[in-house]
Amino acid sequence: MKIYDTSLRAKVDFEPLEPGVVRMYVCGPTVYDQIHIGNARTFLAFDVIRRWLTARGYKVTMAQNLTDVDDKIIRRANETGRTTEEVSTTFADAFIEQMHRFGILDPDIRPRATHEIGPMIEMISRLIEQGHAYRSGSDVFFSVRSDPDYGHVSGRDVDDQLAGARVEAGEDKRDPLDFVLWKAAKPGEPTWDSPWGPGRPGWHTECSAMVHRYLGMPIDIHGGGSDLAFPHHENESAQAECCWGGTFANHWMHTGMLLVNGEKMSKSLGNFFTLKDVLDEYPAEALRLLMLQTHYRSSLDFSFERLSGAVGTLERVRTAVANLSWAASHAPEGAAGADEAARELGERTAQARESFFACMDDDFNTAGALAAAFDLVSSSNVYLDAAGTAAAAATARAAADCLTELFGYLGIDVAPKPATEELPERCLEIARERGCYEGDDVNEAAEALVRLRADARARRDWATADAIRDELSQAGLTIEDTAGGARVRRS
Numbered sequence: 001m002k003i004y005d006t007s008l009r010a011k012v013d014f015e016p017l018e019p020g021v022v023r024m025y026v027c028g029p030t031v032y033d034q035i036h037i038g039n040a041r042t043f044l045a046f047d048v049i050r051r052w053l054t055a056r057g058y059k060v061t062m063a064q065n066l067t068d069v070d071d072k073i074i075r076r077a078n079e080t081g082r083t084t085e086e087v088s089t090t091f092a093d094a095f096i097e098q099m100h101r102f103g104i105l106d107p108d109i110r111p112r113a114t115h116e117i118g119p120m121i122e123m124i125s126r127l128i129e130q131g132h133a134y135r136s137g138s139d140v141f142f143s144v145r146s147d148p149d150y151g152h153v154s155g156r157d158v159d160d161q162l163a164g165a166r167v168e169a170g171e172d173k174r175d176p177l178d179f180v181l182w183k184a185a186k187p188g189e190p191t192w193d194s195p196w197g198p199g200r201p202g203w204h205t206e207c208s209a210m211v212h213r214y215l216g217m218p219i220d221i222h223g224g225g226s227d228l229a230f231p232h233h234e235n236e237s238a239q240a241e242c243c244w245g246g247t248f249a250n251h252w253m254h255t256g257m258l259l260v261n262g263e264k265m266s267k268s269l270g271n272f273f274t275l276k277d278v279l280d281e282y283p284a285e286a287l288r289l290l291m292l293q294t295h296y297r298s299s300l301d302f303s304f305e306r307l308s309g310a311v312g313t314l315e316r317v318r319t320a321v322a323n324l325s326w327a328a329s330h331a332p333e334g335a336a337g338a339d340e341a342a343r344e345l346g347e348r349t350a351q352a353r354e355s356f357f358a359c360m361d362d363d364f365n366t367a368g369a370l371a372a373a374f375d376l377v378s379s380s381n382v383y384l385d386a387a388g389t390a391a392a393a394a395t396a397r398a399a400a401d402c403l404t405e406l407f408g409y410l411g412i413d414v415a416p417k418p419a420t421e422e423l424p425e426r427c428l429e430i431a432r433e434r435g436c437y438e439g440d441d442v443n444e445a446a447e448a449l450v451r452l453r454a455d456a457r458a459r460r461d462w463a464t465a466d467a468i469r470d471e472l473s474q475a476g477l478t479i480e481d482t483a484g485g486a487r488v489r490r491s
């Protein structure tokens with residue numbers, strides 16, 4: 001398996017530090033508002049990366065923090081007259097809810113910054129003892145020039161950064177490059193006691209302390225959005241490696257940006273969308289499909305037109321799987337599947353799976369993997385159109401199972417829903433009234449009605465055929481003529 005390591009700027013063979021075990025950390029959100037779809041794209045990418053590593057047999061342990069103390073949370077609390085705790089609790093709950101809606105698996109460990117103040121203070125104390133950090137009043141800063149490896153994560157030269165370095169009002173740094181580890185208390189802000197007086201941790205401090213505490217160093221993969229590579233990840237790495245020695249993260253992975261209609265998403269441009277906005281209107285799996293059609297490192301161009309397109313694509317995939325399943329369970333006796341067309345679909349099924357795996361093993365190329373799956377959808381449709389009611393059961397079943405398996409790796413369920421869930425009980429009543437079925441299996445009743453209508457049409461008894469269709473229609477059902485034969489489904 002190959003992954004692109006952004007700190008090496010190269011695709012490398014992935015070998016976990018401990019055979020068969022992967023420890024990964026993905027920076028979580030600052031919980032001051034609903035997350036936007038750009039954040040959601042990053043969390044989806046790492047969800048799929050984690051799912052694929054698991055599918056390939058690795059035992060994956062993933063940690064993701066919740067930043068619940070931060071300037072943005074304090075500002076939001078002041079603006080809305082709430083406490084910082086109320087703001088962070090509200091949006092931490094909202095984040096977890098939206099992740100569940102979006103089909104993102106929970107991390108194994110979800111530490112919160114405010115619960116980890118002790119380990120952070122320990123780390124800062126150690127850095128001061130080692131000469132990598134210093135007090136300035138009641139603030140504590142990390143001394144960037146004390147770390148000869150500083151810049152290796154983002155590939156930046158320390159002196160090049162000097163031009164962009166800023167000193168906040170009131171900060172008394174020895175060097176403009178230095179960053180804050182502990183901020184002295186200000187009125188109205190949440191504070192904790194520390195050896196340097198009351199205050200709160202700087203943003204970068206928490207991830208290093210959590211990785212060290214929950215996963216141990218080094219971890220295999222550290223991930224996040226590309227906007228985090230500098231300064232956040234650079235600083236995380238510097239303070240952890242200076243504090244505990246050795247390597248912080250063996251590999252760094254970063255996701256590309258999300259654009260909306262080709263433009264950077266921003267509130268001022270009116271093209272800013274939260275994940276909740278989108279999931280309130282569109283199915284989560286369509287949004288997953290749209291996002292995964294772009295490789296995670298490339299810029300993703302989001303638009304509602306593309307999202308509507310993904311809704312249609314997903315429907316086509318599900319219809320193909322449903323038709324294959326239907327054909328498989330209704331194949332006539334004697335359709336053994338030995339003909340040339342069936343053999344070809346069998347081959348295409350095997351090719352699709354092989355190509356999907358090869359793409360996913362090549363730096364999680366979901367775009368290529370989906371293209372392979374879509375090819376199988378097309379081949380299946382061609383096969384069913386030609387084979388009609390004589391489709392080979394085993395071949396159709398294998399193609400349906402393959403598609404269900406492949407989309408399943410991406411957290412997209414395309415398996416046909418059990419028909420009993422779909423069809424209402426009214427089917428039973430119609431069949432009983434028509435005298436064609438006496439049992440209590442809704443599917444069998446539906447099939448009996450389909451046969452009754454076919455018989456009527458064969459007799460050219462159009463009145464009866466139409467009456468059956470109308471009765472089903474009033475129950476919200478239609479008779480659909482598919483390649484595998486007619487069937488009843490919800491309108």
Ligand SMILES: [Zn+2]
Nearest residue numbers: 027207232236
């Ligand atoms: Zn982080």
